[in-house]
Amino acid sequence: MAQDTDTSGSGRRTGALRRLLSGPEPDPAEDAGHTGAPARVGFFTDTSVCIGCKACEVACKEWNAIPEDGIDLTGMSYDNTQSLGASTWRHVAFIEQNVVAASLPSAQDHSDVDVFALASGTEAGTAGAAEKPGDGAERDGVRWLMSSDVCKHCTHAACLDVCPTGALVRTEYGTVVVQQDVCNGCGYCVPACPYGVIDQRKDDGRVFKCTMCYDRLGDGLEPACAKACPTESIQFGPLEELRERAAERVEQLHQRGVTSARLYGHEPDDGVGGDGAFFLLLDEPEVYGLPPDPVVTTRDLPQMWRHAAYAALGLVGAAAAAFLPLPGGRGGR
Amino acid sequence: MTETGNAGVDTGRRRRGGRRGERLMVERAEFTSYYGRPILKEPTWSSLDIAGYFFLGGLAGAGSVLAAGAQLTGRPAMARALKTSSALAIAGSAAALVHDLGRPGRFANMLRVVKPTSPMSVGSWLLAGYGAAAAGACASALTGRLPRLGTLATVGAATLGPAVATYTAVLAADTATPAWHDAHRHLPFVFAASAACAASGLALVASPVQEAGPARRTAVAACAAELAATEMMTKQLGLVGETYEQGEAGRLMRTARILTTAGAIGAALLGGRSRTAAVLGGAALLAGSALTRFGVFEAGVASARDPKYTVVPQRSRMASRSEDADPAASA
Numbered sequence: 001m002a003q004d005t006d007t008s009g010s011g012r013r014t015g016a017l018r019r020l021l022s023g024p025e026p027d028p029a030e031d032a033g034h035t036g037a038p039a040r041v042g043f044f045t046d047t048s049v050c051i052g053c054k055a056c057e058v059a060c061k062e063w064n065a066i067p068e069d070g071i072d073l074t075g076m077s078y079d080n081t082q083s084l085g086a087s088t089w090r091h092v093a094f095i096e097q098n099v100v101a102a103s104l105p106s107a108q109d110h111s112d113v114d115v116f117a118l119a120s121g122t123e124a125g126t127a128g129a130a131e132k133p134g135d136g137a138e139r140d141g142v143r144w145l146m147s148s149d150v151c152k153h154c155t156h157a158a159c160l161d162v163c164p165t166g167a168l169v170r171t172e173y174g175t176v177v178v179q180q181d182v183c184n185g186c187g188y189c190v191p192a193c194p195y196g197v198i199d200q201r202k203d204d205g206r207v208f209k210c211t212m213c214y215d216r217l218g219d220g221l222e223p224a225c226a227k228a229c230p231t232e233s234i235q236f237g238p239l240e241e242l243r244e245r246a247a248e249r250v251e252q253l254h255q256r257g258v259t260s261a262r263l264y265g266h267e268p269d270d271g272v273g274g275d276g277a278f279f280l281l282l283d284e285p286e287v288y289g290l291p292p293d294p295v296v297t298t299r300d301l302p303q304m305w306r307h308a309a310y311a312a313l314g315l316v317g318a319a320a321a322a323f324l325p326l327p328g329g330r331g332g333r
Numbered sequence: 334m335t336e337t338g339n340a341g342v343d344t345g346r347r348r349r350g351g352r353r354g355e356r357l358m359v360e361r362a363e364f365t366s367y368y369g370r371p372i373l374k375e376p377t378w379s380s381l382d383i384a385g386y387f388f389l390g391g392l393a394g395a396g397s398v399l400a401a402g403a404q405l406t407g408r409p410a411m412a413r414a415l416k417t418s419s420a421l422a423i424a425g426s427a428a429a430l431v432h433d434l435g436r437p438g439r440f441a442n443m444l445r446v447v448k449p450t451s452p453m454s455v456g457s458w459l460l461a462g463y464g465a466a467a468a469g470a471c472a473s474a475l476t477g478r479l480p481r482l483g484t485l486a487t488v489g490a491a492t493l494g495p496a497v498a499t500y501t502a503v504l505a506a507d508t509a510t511p512a513w514h515d516a517h518r519h520l521p522f523v524f525a526a527s528a529a530c531a532a533s534g535l536a537l538v539a540s541p542v543q544e545a546g547p548a549r550r551t552a553v554a555a556c557a558a559e560l561a562a563t564e565m566m567t568k569q570l571g572l573v574g575e576t577y578e579q580g581e582a583g584r585l586m587r588t589a590r591i592l593t594t595a596g597a598i599g600a601a602l603l604g605g606r607s608r609t610a611a612v613l614g615g616a617a618l619l620a621g622s623a624l625t626r627f628g629v630f631e632a633g634v635a636s637a638r639d640p641k642y643t644v645v646p647q648r649s650r651m652a653s654r655s656e657d658a659d660p661a662a663s664a
Contacts, residue, residue, distance in 0.1 A: 185435015305461025
């Protein structure tokens, strides 16, 4: 990870081009043409302290003046927001898991426990054990997972790569933003996003997504969601710093017995070159509606063009053969 | 939404596949989702506009290749018909694209930048250049004026045509949509073959029997290529391949296969003797090509809609990666 920062300028031209499509890319803002850009910023969403209050959703809607997009009762726990979309840039997921009650902290006999020692630890101290009940054990207890999802501001952002108008841009902060005065609503970014984040506002025609409060960043403010988060589940700051903080937090949780704690989207060498917004999760990513191994589609673009070229040549070849004067009756029988 | 009811029980943990015993198989076949909700967004595109645009682009692009062949080998009626159909098809294709925009008034923004990482940007420039050539070739052929410029336009359209017919496959594949992206090696061949089916079908419909020999041969070759490429694509896709076989997409792909095969065989066997057979065969080929594009479109939508097609392939990719990294663990 860290050693890549030193080799950024020295790569050969082809290496540099490849790096623009996938793989570790230490400074996306500079590669996008920003000179003297500030440090790349991001979100670290620590779901282990999320209490599901949805203050982030509300703050985002308010600050960004996002229209209402449906009031439904879904039956999906307390999640009536359902998913990220054109008018939902923060989405709090609620997962209720039936687990073996005996494995939950509340079900254990705590009469011999030193509560002061416990208070210095974490409430979810045995959540790791609760995660995988033994075969045949009755799942008669419940644990709740909550997580505030957001645009990942990928290092290699497929939405940005495929945008034909240049409406989607990389900002000087390394974030990805739609220029609303340029977007013509072609919708290409929508199926391109490996996380299903960006979407089209049907009545408007254009696409919308989280800007990481670009307007606030310029004034030195943190994004509205992070500002509103009462438990610091949503942390904003320079990405490098957040990654260090996240690694420490996972270590801390593991020491406290929460073995299910893991980071998601923090690796600069993953399929999207690392996320600008990454997470600490307590279960598999797909439990939260996140793809387990997302890859930026443009990683394979050179191969796609190559195959299209072969196919195009094949088309010409077949047509040429069909027009050649034939001695026999080949193909025409 | 089958998971909603028992979401509290196990958050949509579903088990696929049979009981083939070993622990690893069960783990791999199982997948989890968030209340069965899709991870990806399905395309916002209307199938009529975008699958129609794939079809018309193919008809136009491959048609220009055949038109050049017809002109070079002295088949004026066939050349004229194909030049006309290519010009009309590409105009229709562009119209469908603009119609599908959320802000049609801003269609000119498509030419605001040149962006090789965006197949839609590349395609817009391609359409601009090709459209002019195809229109020029058509105008010259119909009016008989400026024949030298017309020939130049014909050659230009034939040069860009194959790219117009295949870039749409890259456009679809360059998304996170599993049925499209995971098929990125085969989809260009499916599209090229389907385009050749459509163009040869049009040539059969619109040109005299004695000129249409090459169209009949192209139809047979294109039909065989399309069947083979589609089959290979579906096989290689594994689990995701079922999106091409089930539901609406499955119906479209099966009907397309029947029409294409019937059209090619009919044209090959009877198209040389009977004008009626040629027209019917050509029409079947055209319809088959259109349905193939609609089938591909619907398969993409279906694959984005079900989180299974996102999670399971990604999980097995991760599993094989960790096996590669640690062969001892899998032994």
